[in-house]
Amino acid sequence: MAGAPERPGEFELIARYFAPIAGAGGLGLVDDAGLLRPARGYETVVTTDALVAGVHFFADDPAASIARKALAVNLSDLAAKGARPEGFVLSLALPHGWTEAWLADFAQGLARIAGEGACPLIGGDTVSTPGPLILSITAFGSVPAGRMVPRSGARPGDVILVSGTIGDGALGLQAHGFSAHGLSAHGSGKPGWVARVSEEHRHFLADRYLHPQPRLALAAALQLHASAAMDVSDGLVGDLAKLLKASKAGAEIDLDTVPLSAAARAAIMADPALAELAWTGGDDYEILCTASEREYLSLIVAAEAAGIALVAIGRVTDQGAVNYREKGRARSFAQGSFAHF
Secondary structure (H helix, E strand, C coil), X not given: CCCCCCCCCHHHHHHHHHHHHECHHHHHHXXXXXXXXXXXXXXXXXXXXXXXXXXCECCCCCHHHHHHHHHHHHHHHHHHCCCEEEEEEEEEEEECCCCHHHHHHHHHHHHHHHHHCCCCEXXXXXXXXXCCCEEEEEEEEEEECCCCCCHHHCCCCCEEEEECCCCHHHHHHHHHHHHHHCCCCCCCCCCXXXXXXXXXXXXXXXXXXXXXXXXXXXXXXXXXXXXEEEEECCXXXXXXXXXXXXXXXXXXXXXXXXXXXXXXXXXXXXXXXXXHHHHHCCCCXXXXXXXXCCCHHHXXXXXXXXXXXXXXXXXXXXXXXXXXXXXXXXXXXXXXXXCCC
């Protein structure tokens, strides 16, 4: 009986799958480090995210989709800081049983999102693990000195805005989990709403979960006009709380103005309880930001020129608490966001 096909060793693996997609700063991936040269008058922005199979994605998700999401979530952080991507490093822990076909698809997906984001691979590490697939990406960006957009810059009177649509990622997790595995997001049962929405809406939501769209085109507008910003990765409600805590402020939010996609609205019509999941669930990777009364209309116009919709959903206050209203009534939440621990 023939044995398993021989797989490449670490250095051959790097040369075959990752060196071809590395940028100039990667030095051919034959050195112990990469090299970045920020332009004069610029500062470097650094962000990192780790993803674990079975926690942040299904272990049998398409390899190209896993790669795309891993880099996209970092690009989303750079976009929220108003930064231009410069490069990234990848740490990849491959479980026993990995195949070259899987790795080839992974590298292809990584190359595609790296090209779209103009963020080349410049280094990393590849190891074997007896546990699940783990990957970690650290991405580097640049901003003109003093122009990074922090979380902590929101001031009373500022307008609160959000890009794109909210809730698609959390709803998409359920849609994808049911479509691919017949399971709810928690691994058992059947989310009945999934069967009551159209196949088109299910596909849209699942795609939004699998393939986040980092809003890099918004970075320049945020630099010019925003007072604070972050991406929505753990849910709008929870991430807004983080931004306001950093800014030592509160807010008044009109939930009826939070932008929802047609697919999310269809899901909520099928099960009204999903509205809370849309507001508190994670994986949207939209931009949450604030701008002064004088600047927010210019920010909306600049975003529109970049092809991204920004919608005002409330205002920053000095009260230290967040007051949510839905259809004119006060609204509270049992759980504000996805919790990592």
